[in-house]
Amino acid sequence: MLSFALRRTLQAFAVLLAVSAAAFALFYAAPADPARAACGPRCDSGQVAAVRQSMGLDQPLLTQYTDYLVGVVAGRDIGDVDGSVIHCDAPCLGYSYRLHQPVTEALVDHLPVTLSLTAGALAVLLVLGLGTGFVSALRHGGRTDRLLSGFTLVGASVQIYFLGYVAQWALVYSTGLLPLPSYTPPGEDLAAWAGGMLLPWIVLGFVNSAVFARLSRSQLLETMNEEYVRTARGKGLGRLRAHLKYTSRGAAGPLVQLLGLEAGVLLGGAVITETVFGLNGIGRFAAEAVGGQDLPAVVGAVLLAACFVVLFVALADLAVAWLDPRIRLS
């Protein structure tokens, strides 16, 4: 198990390094004028020149990239457009000339909203996805199965930027069943936090649960017919208990992996959900950075999102290896 964990961690680091190089190449080397793209439309030519100096664009590309990496590991000093020098603490993901703030700081400010959104949406996804998957598998081929499959397919086809507004109209504006979506720090007022996030949780969880429901249905059906489950039932274990005890564990691998991927992707920022419900998380921040032509903030957000994906996919792999010895031994 230890050697598997070690190998998997090394692989994750290699992927992260490649991701950072690719992001750097795409955003700092590819634009026609990176300094202009970093400073935004409101900068005059003097400020753009200052940014060019501050970003080290006169240096070779490799030096720029290693400077960036050193900043991530150890922090570095960066000059702002007005000539002042700011120390950017590790992990320094660059400096936003638009916000006059290190990107890491800005991202950390927006992280709690995204964390809350992800946690609740994952809970909804898990309950809905596993629930419909399990019931469909037990009632396999019957009317309930078909009904749930249809429900799942609608979830897979509906867009958050439509469902979100319709749900908001039906549940908030027309009937007042739910409070207007908003973020209150859970430390301040737990009830307001949960109430304000409930609608985004349900919508995001439902839309993302479709793939999970399909996968859990097919996984459960496959394992239900395995010898060891049939043996357990043949020995007199009840249908439900046999499935809960043996089938679930056997079917868990791919589900854990999908859940890890979903968690990583959602933590990187749900741009559309946050836009629809007016939540100021990482996704909204990144979209605004793109709109405001704030290149360092965009790159920082992309890297953070990639980190989450790599981290959670690796964690899921470790969990699967722990569940299933065949994987870690291969």
Added chain:
Amino acid sequence: MAAVDTVAVPSTATAPAAPSLLRRVLRDRVGAAALAVVLLFLLLALAAPLIAALYGKNPVEHYGQNAPGLLSDGGLPMLPNGGISGDFWFGLEPGLGRDVLTQLLYGIRTSLLIAFASAAVTTTLGVLAGVAIGYLGGIADRLFGFLANVLLAFPTLLLLLALSPVIQSRLVDPGTAEPEWMQFLVLILVFSAFGWIPLALSLRATVRSLRERDFVQSARAQGASRFHVVVHELLPNVRSQLLVHATMAVPTFVASEAALSFLGVGVTEPVPDWGRMIARGSEVFQADPTYMVFPGAALLAFVLAFNLLGDAVRDALDPRAGGR
């Protein structure tokens, strides 16, 4: 892979499976309905100029601003339900006062053009990469595995958001207006850059197991060239996987394109687009929900129909997959 067993007699499977596939899809009631809806959308897209001419409106003219009595001072349609009337069957756009029906019709063309082009490019790339890498194995295979890991770690939507302006800055001189076809090209390019990976990954796995099967081994023993093995032995066996992927790719790209336009980086004015219509509708949603319902419902119907069709195609090609 289940797909292996479905197309039997691999090396002689040159006769097209299309007629029987169509018949099998049509036998499924849901599949037939989905196909009908998809064909209806295609027909509407093709006939959009004709319908617009018969109906006497176009998607760019600001009817509400030019004729009095259609829009209120606040820019909202005077008549209830978004201004639906005998003249404007689906109502008027708040603010600019354009005709909703023709905007919707021309919006299908925008979506479909981008989605079909992206699906074609990604399917081609995915097949080439997947089959070649699966067949060659070795270093190519490991490199591809790593590359896929890297590309899949990127946040897709955010990257699409961020890349469109970067590509535009390369293709268009600053200060000059971007031609319409360039917007389409940029979107197709960014979708294609990432869309081929899932197909390539799944084909790689299929081909890897096919490579060891008897019919491939015997073809090679008879001295068949690599080209022959790939084209005549392997490709016919991944055809069903391809078809399902291509069908499922279209709604994905339609939804992605609408999402980008909703966020304001996709297709720009005045090209009619569903995503931008929904974005505009969301601004006036409380006062005039009708304007958003049309593009939203159209998008849902379109994506749902395509997904159902994809399911039906998969079931027709591999009856076990649906039952499982």
